[in-house]
Amino acid sequence: MRLTGSPGRWLIILPPLVFLLVFFLIPFAFAFKISFAETAAHVPPYTDVLQVTPDHHWRLAATLANYRYLLTDEVYGVAYLFSLRTAFFSTLVCLALGYPMAYAIARAPRATQSVLLLVIMLPFWTSFLLRVYALEGIIRDNGLLNTLLLHLGLIDQPLRIMRTNLAVYLGIIYSYLPFMVLPLFATLEKLDPTLLEAAADLGSTPWRAFLDVTLPLSVPGMIAGSMLVFIPAVGEFVIPSLLGGPNNLMIGRVLWDEFFGNHDWPVAAAVAIAFLLLLVGPIAIYQYYNVRQLEA
Amino acid sequence: MERRGSLWLLSALCFGIAILYIPILVLIGYSFNASPLVNVWGGFSTTWYAQLWHNRQLLEAALLSLEVAVSASTGAVILGTLAALALVRFARFPGRLLLTGMVNAPLVMPEIITGITQLLLFVAMMQLLSWPHRGFTTIVISHVTFCTAYVTITVQARLASADRSLEEAAMDLGAHPARAFLEITLPIIAPALVSSWLLCFTLSLDDLVISSFVSGPGASTLPMVIYSKVKLGVSPDVNALASLIVCAVGVVILSAGWLMGRAERRRRLETQLADQ
Numbered sequence: 001m002r003l004t005g006s007p008g009r010w011l012i013i014l015p016p017l018v019f020l021l022v023f024f025l026i027p028f029a030f031a032f033k034i035s036f037a038e039t040a041a042h043v044p045p046y047t048d049v050l051q052v053t054p055d056h057h058w059r060l061a062a063t064l065a066n067y068r069y070l071l072t073d074e075v076y077g078v079a080y081l082f083s084l085r086t087a088f089f090s091t092l093v094c095l096a097l098g099y100p101m102a103y104a105i106a107r108a109p110r111a112t113q114s115v116l117l118l119v120i121m122l123p124f125w126t127s128f129l130l131r132v133y134a135l136e137g138i139i140r141d142n143g144l145l146n147t148l149l150l151h152l153g154l155i156d157q158p159l160r161i162m163r164t165n166l167a168v169y170l171g172i173i174y175s176y177l178p179f180m181v182l183p184l185f186a187t188l189e190k191l192d193p194t195l196l197e198a199a200a201d202l203g204s205t206p207w208r209a210f211l212d213v214t215l216p217l218s219v220p221g222m223i224a225g226s227m228l229v230f231i232p233a234v235g236e237f238v239i240p241s242l243l244g245g246p247n248n249l250m251i252g253r254v255l256w257d258e259f260f261g262n263h264d265w266p267v268a269a270a271v272a273i274a275f276l277l278l279l280v281g282p283i284a285i286y287q288y289y290n291v292r293q294l295e296a
Numbered sequence: 297m298e299r300r301g302s303l304w305l306l307s308a309l310c311f312g313i314a315i316l317y318i319p320i321l322v323l324i325g326y327s328f329n330a331s332p333l334v335n336v337w338g339g340f341s342t343t344w345y346a347q348l349w350h351n352r353q354l355l356e357a358a359l360l361s362l363e364v365a366v367s368a369s370t371g372a373v374i375l376g377t378l379a380a381l382a383l384v385r386f387a388r389f390p391g392r393l394l395l396t397g398m399v400n401a402p403l404v405m406p407e408i409i410t411g412i413t414q415l416l417l418f419v420a421m422m423q424l425l426s427w428p429h430r431g432f433t434t435i436v437i438s439h440v441t442f443c444t445a446y447v448t449i450t451v452q453a454r455l456a457s458a459d460r461s462l463e464e465a466a467m468d469l470g471a472h473p474a475r476a477f478l479e480i481t482l483p484i485i486a487p488a489l490v491s492s493w494l495l496c497f498t499l500s501l502d503d504l505v506i507s508s509f510v511s512g513p514g515a516s517t518l519p520m521v522i523y524s525k526v527k528l529g530v531s532p533d534v535n536a537l538a539s540l541i542v543c544a545v546g547v548v549i550l551s552a553g554w555l556m557g558r559a560e561r562r563r564r565l566e567t568q569l570a571d572q
Binding site for chain 1: 318381395
């Protein structure tokens with residue numbers, strides 16, 4: 001566009017830049033500030049960190065109490081590690097389930113391929129909340145799974161899945177499976193088939209060729225898919241809240257309760273900031289170096 | 297070995313697809329159950345669908361959600377297209393790195409954190425500026441924020457692969473840059489705009505966490521109402537509502553996919569004919 005270098009280009013750049021700055025980035029500054037405040041019994045329920053004294057001087061009334069509380073109250077540490085663990089194992093299962101699916105789609109004929117992709121995409125487009133609710137219909141005590149197993153005489157009494165950690169795992173795997181399949185498919189589809197032919201010509205079995213050629217070459221897709229599952233799973237709220245037991249301590253749920261249950265905004269802000277530093281920070285750094293490496 | 301491998305792959309694929317679809321199909325089945333008890337089949341009935349029309353709370357929430365989704369996806373498509381244009385067309389400008397970061401960050405940000413931080417902003421803004429009142433406005437703003445990211449990425453990919461020489465030719469022939477954009481570039485990126493609008497629409501319609509934080513008293517979106525109903529236990533009218541939503545979204549997505557596929561094929565055919 002000829003606008004390059006002219007003031008006119010700011011008409012294109014500024015609206016998204018300003019909007020995201022105000023409504024995405026600056027909120028973190030507010031959260032950061034409020035994480036140093038104290039709870040108060042007025043609206044909004046926190047004290048001002050920057051106070052103006054009667055003689056018109058600024059006074060910093062910051063406290064580290066909220067962060068100290070996060071470190072001393074073990075609920076938060078436990079919840080953080082528990083969320084990481086839940087997300088990690090769900091990601092592994094998604095990978096194990098999603099890899100053969102992606103591989104099968106990548107090897108299917110062209111016309112079938114686009115139909116299969118649509119079949120995988122469709123649940124991703126339909127409501128996440130409603131799909132979690134739909135899963136409840138399968139796994140609850142009098143749900144389809146138990147009815148079926150009882151009917152077949154495989155069990156004498158209903159399996160207790162709802163309100164357990166197993167239900168949370170099932171929920172995450174069921175909800176996030178498409179996120180794993182799509183990037184894996186994208187990588188596997190681009191794989192050069194002549195490499196496999198060469199391996200076969202040189203006498204390797206299909207399984208051997210898969211292990212030595214396909215698997216290493218699909219690592220980028222595995223990483224991309226795992227990130228898409230792992231990151232949202234760590235902060236997941238809906239699944240543990242609807243399917244998990246009362247003592248399931250996913251960090252998203254703890255944060256929600258802190259906010260809506262205890263109305264402790266400063267502590268919730270501190271949890272959000274800590275969470276950001278401990279989860280999103282490392283991922284952002286990783287991606288930054290990843291992109292740099294790809295560009296180099 | 298080869299055959300056995302294929303058979304194994306095929307069954308893995310079928311298993312995965314079954315996992316994805318069985319719960320939804322079962323839910324639709326339940327929605328036609330005359331009995332309010334979930335484990336008893338009381339015969340086929342559409343009672344629960346009829347009841348939806350008399351549930352004011354659900355209807356109002358559905359209307360609010362639709363209004364929010366239309367406004368948010370339209371806003372996000374405009375902002376996201378501008379951001380994509382800026383990132384693809386202008387190699388360097390002050391704030392480019394910042395814009396790239398802010399466009400990508402919402403994709404990896406847990407919803408709950410975005411929700412809390414935005415609420416804190418809105419509360420502080422209310423104190424300072426007496427605006428915005430929490431409700432429709434704040435929900436739309438929040439949805440635009442996370443939807444913009446999806447639009448930018450989709451449109452960016454389309455713009456990067458588009459042939460710029462057409463636009464340059466138009467400008468060489470004397471077209472104003474804005475006119476060249478409207479007549480040449482816009483039709484090329486139109487499929488990306490349509491699909492990202494649809495994606496934003498469904499993302500906005502489905503959002504529970506962020507809306508719950510930034511909404512105010514009296515403004516409950518459909519997911520918020522559904523969530524509180526589901527939290528209390530299974531209710532047959534939610535089954536009916538859920539089936540309606542799932543089917544509506546399915547029909548829209550399938551027909552949009554079909555229409556866009558057809559348009560794409562026709563365009564390819566036309567270019568082939570033009571080349572001959």
